[in-house]
Amino acid sequence: MVDKVDKVDKGLPGKRVNLVNFVNLINLILRLMKRIIITIDGWSSCGKSTLAKQLARELGYVYIDSGAMYRAITLYLLRNHVDWTKHSAVKEVLKNIKLEFISNHKTGQTEMHLNNENVEYVIRDLLVAEKVSEIAAIPEVREFAVAQQQEMGKKKGIVMDGRDIGTVVFPDAELKIFMTADNGIRVQRRFKELYEKNPNVTIDEVRANLEMRDYIDSHRQVSPLRKAEDAIELDNTNLSERQQFDMAFQWAKASIDGVKPNV
DSSP states (O other), rough: OOOOOOOOOOTTTTTHHHHHHHHHHHHHHHHSSSSEEEEEETTTTTTTTHHHHHHHHTTOOEEEEEEHHHHHHHHHHHHTTTTTSSSSHHHHHGGOOOOEEEEEEETEEEEEEEETTETTTGGSSSHHHHHHHHHHHHHHHHHHHHHHHHHHHHTTOOOESSSSIIIIITTTTTTTEEEEEEEEHHHHHHHHHHHHHHHTTOOHHHHHHHHHHHHHHOOSSSSOOOOOOOEEEETTTOOOOHHHHHHHHHHHHHHTTTOOOOO
């Protein structure tokens, strides 16, 4: 990056301000020109997607919700009554699945489309949530999704969240974040999210679902959830959304500048 301007010609009022602004502009341009991959992994209901969306928006990057891809696949299998315990059957139907992230110009967010149908809200249903970890553990499903995710990242300039993004999908990513939070906080967050869509859901159902997903995610044979050795851990139990974003954004700027983030 351009060095800070310390010397000022006192004979030209305002020159220091203009030079500093110019240096800041050059640094901003250089930062925008250098695009990196940012991965955010972690447990369910830790706010991964919230942070990923915020970083992508601020940096002008593309946000990719890998979890939405697995949810969409799960929805397809449920709708078509596919027996996912038979991996050969799953492999066969994957040929019929087309996944796309399409920008919603009204909300400014990208939304998941399954075979040309917007399923962004359907895939957040508890029924899908109860099955997604089990289906995402199927080797054929992971191979199918990971191949598409890696293709999306070839040009860099992306923020992707999930369970194995920093360990499997993009092991060489410039910035890896691993998010965690107190279990009780995670249950409350998830319950609030689901209750707004379904007032009949109970907190016990939500707690059981999270516990089940945690176990499956961390014990599956293929790409289990774990923190990458070079990932920065972000425990947001006692952080506001703004506080966690400010921390992560500073890490992102440092990584783009080729500097080790100050943790």
